[in-house]
Amino acid sequence: GNFNTAGMLVVQSGCWTMLKGGATSFAAGKGELFFETNVTAELMVDSMSLQPFSFEEWKSHRHESIAKERKKKVKITVHGSDGKVLPDAELSLERVAKGFPLGNAMTKEILDIPEYEKWFTSRFTVATMENEMKWYSTEYDQNQELYEIPDKMLALAEKYNISVRGHNVFWDDQSKQMDWVSKLSAPQLKKAMEKRMKNVVSRYAGKLIHWDVLNENLHYSFFEDKLGKDASAEVFKEVAKLDDKPILFMNEYNTIEEPNDAAPLPTKYLAKLKQIQSYPGNSKLKYGIGLESHFDTPNIPYVRGSLDTLAQAKVPIWLTEIDVKKGPKQVEYLEEVMREGFAHPGVKGIVLWGAWHAKECYVM
Template identity: 75%
Template sequence: MTTQQTLRQCVKEPEKPLYGGGILKETEAKGYASGKKLLSENSKSAAPVKGSALKVDLKKDHHYALSVWLQLSKGEGDIRAVLVTPDGKFNTAGMIAAKCGCWTMLKGGATSYDDGKGDIFFETNVTAEVMAEGMALQPFSFDEWKGHRAESVKKERMKKVKITVVGPDGKPVPEADVSLERVGKGFPLGNAMTKEILDMPEYEKWFAARFRYATLENEMKWYSTEFHQNEEDYKVSDKMVELAEKHNITLRGHNVFWDDQDKQMDWVEKLGVPELKEAMAKRLKDIVTRYAGKVIHWDVVNENLHFNFFEGKLGKDASAEIFRDVAKLDSKPILFMNEFNTIEEPNDAAPLPTKYVAKLKQIREFPGNADLKYGIGLESHFAAPNIPYMRGSIDTLAQAKVPIWLTEVDVKPCKNQVEYLDEVMREGFAHPAVKGIVLWGAWHAKGCYVMCFTDNSFKNLPVGDAIDKLLKEWTAGHTGKTDSKGVLEVEIFHGEYNATVKHKEFKENCMTLDLDSKAEAKIELRSDKVLTPWVELKYPNRHLGLHRSQESGCS
C-alpha cells in the first residue's frame, strides 16, 4: 500500500494526486486542487476562513490516507492539515515545513470510528496564504489496511524457497520429512538492556531467549561513563557488551552525545568553548574506539531536532562535525540521527519528517560527509498511535534512501496498550524502508521507563505476551514432506535456518540454510550404512526466539 511515487520536497511543479484523488475526485474538479487559497493571510493558526474547509463523507472504522502538495504565498512556515471526524474530534493528519515558490508534499492521515460528515482544513503558524494542489483522501477499511500490510510483509520479509532432497545416487527422495528452524539473520528485532542484567540470571535468561539485538538503555551515555570530569568508568558498559557477545546479541551504540541541555553534567555546562571542544574530542575518541567492531550503529547526536545544546555552544554545524569525527575513528557503523515524535506525534513541529530529512541533508552536505553511512532513528514513544500518519511519515522519510530503524518503541500504559503496541510493531515490520526495530522495555526493579514486559519474577505481563506472540510469528519455521520429485516449496521469513531431513531409508541429515540469500537449496541424504549423520550446522545449539526443536541427532 505504500506509494511507489517518489516523495520530494520543494519542487517547482506538483505531481498528480495519489489514488487518483480518492474520494476527493469530484471535489477536486471544483477547484480544490488548482492552487486554491485554503487559508487567508489573517487566519494564521486559528480556525479556517469561512468556506475554506472541505466537506467529506467518512465511514466508520476506516483509516484515511491524506496526501496533498502545499506551499505558502510568502516566506517559510509550518502547515498543518486537520481532519475533523464525525465524532467532532480535530485530528492532526500531518504537518510539513513549507515555503513560498515551491511545492512540498504532506503525507499522513487519520482514522474515523463513525459514519458521517467530516472536514479537511489547513492551519499555518505564519501570516501567509496556504495553497494546495493534487489533494487526495483515500479510505481503507481496517481489514483492507491489514490486508495491504500482510501483502507488504510477504513481499519484503518473506521468500518462496524450493528445497530438493536427493539420495546418495543423486535421485530425488519423495516423502522425506523436512523441518526448518530459524536460528539467525532475518529482520532485526531487539530490546533495551539495563545493568541489572549483570547480576540477575533470570533477567539474562529471559532476554537472551528472545532478542538477537539490543541497546544499552543508559550505560554508554556520557553521564554514565564520565559523570565527574576526567573520572571515566566503563566497567558496567564493558560487562554488558561482554554479556551481549556471549549470547550473540548485536548491539546498537547509544549514544555518543545528547543535544539536550538537561542531560549534560554540570561540569560540561560550565565549560568554555575551547574546553568543551577538548572534552568532547576526548569523549568521542574514548567511546567510539573502545567499542569499534562491537556496535553496528551509533546514535551520534541524540535528539538534535528538539534540542541544540552543542549547536548553541559551537555553531550550526556542530552535529555535522561530530558525524564526521565519529566516521574518521570508525567507518563501519551506520551513523544515526535519533528523534522522538517524528512518527508518533503529528502536533510536534520540531521533528517533522520534512525537517528530519532537511537536517540529515545538512549533515550530509557538510564538507567530507557525503560518503558517510547514515541512518534514520525513530524513537517511537507512542500514546494512542495515528497509524495512517505513522505510515505517511515513514513514506516521507524513506525519500532520504537510508536505513530506517524504530529505535525505542514503547506505548504508554492504557487499557489498549497491548492493541496499540501490536499495531505499531506490525506497521513498522511491514514497511519496506524499516530495517529493524528495538523495543524500549528495559527492566528495572523499581519500575520500567514506560512499558514493562515482565513482573519482578520475570513472568510475562500482557505486553510481554504480545511481544512473544510476534516473535513466534516472525521467527516461525516450517515442517513438511517432499513431493514425488523430492521437492518441498515453502514461503518463509528471511533468515538462517537449521534444516533437519528425515527418511526411513536414510540417515538423518542437518545443515544450516541461508534463506536471506538463496531461493533454492539442495540437501543430500546419505546411506543408512553410515554410522553418524552428515551434519553441516553453522549453529548446532542455537534457537531463535521462543521456538524449540524436538530432540534429534542434529543438535
C-alpha cells in the same frame, strides 16, 4: 466535532511542497479536510488525493507488504542415492538464525540477575544499553571515567552473539548535560567533546553495529548553540574517523509519533540529515535514521506516511526505542506499531524500550 491532525510541514512562498500524512477516524459520518497556517497567508492546494481504508483493508495491505518484504519462497527437491527425485520424502526444517533484527533496551541489572539474562538473551538479537554508555554515566565527574559496567554488558551481549547499538555519543538536550559541561566555554567544550569521542568511540571500535551520534538534535541544540550550526555535522565526521564500522544515526522522538510537534517533522529530519551529509568530508559516511517511537495512542496512517517520506533518503530506518503508554490498549497498540514497522520496506530493525529495573520499568 473533533480535530484529528493528519500531517504538518514547513512551506515556502512561491513553490509547491508535498504533504503526505494520515489519520484514523473512530466514528462514522461527515468529515471535512481543513488546512491552516500559523501565519496570515493564502494557501493553494492542488493534486489532492484522499484515500479511505477500512481497518481490515489496512491490515490486508500490511500483510501483503510483509509477505513481499520479509518472506521468501523456497523450493526444495529431494534426490535419492540413485539421483531420482523422491516425491514423498519427509523433511524437517530448523531455523538456525533469526532474520529481521529485533532488540530491546538492556539495563545493568542483567549483570546480577540470571533470570533477566535468560529472558533477554532468549528473545532478542539486538541490545541498546539504556543509560550505561551515555556521557553522564561514564564521566559524571570531570576526568573520572567509569566504563566497567558498559564493558561487562557488552561482553555479555557478545557471549550470546547479540548485536549492540551504541547509545549515545552526545545528547543535545541542555537538561541532560552534567553541571561541569554546561559551564564550559566553547573552546573548553570542544576539547571535552573530542576527549569524549576519542574515549568512548575508540574503546568500542569495531564492536558496535550503530552509534546514535546525536540524540534529539531536532528538538534541542545545546552543542549547536555553543559551537555553531555545523556542530552535529562535525561530530558525525569525527566519530566516523574513530570507527568506520557502525552506521551513524540521528535519533529523534515524535517524528512518527506526533503530527502536532513541528520540531521533528519528517521533512525537517531529512533536511537536517542532508545538512550533515553535505558537510565537507561527510558524503560517504554510513547513515541511518533513528526513530525513538514513544507512543501514546498511535496514529498508524501517519506512521506509514512519515516512513514513506523518510524512506526517500535511502538509508536504513530503525525504530530505536518503541514503547506505548500504559493503558487498557497498550498491548494492542504495541502490536500495531511493531507490525507497521515490520511491514515497511525502509525499516531494517526494531528495538523495544522495555528497560527493566528491579523497582519499576520506564513505561513497559
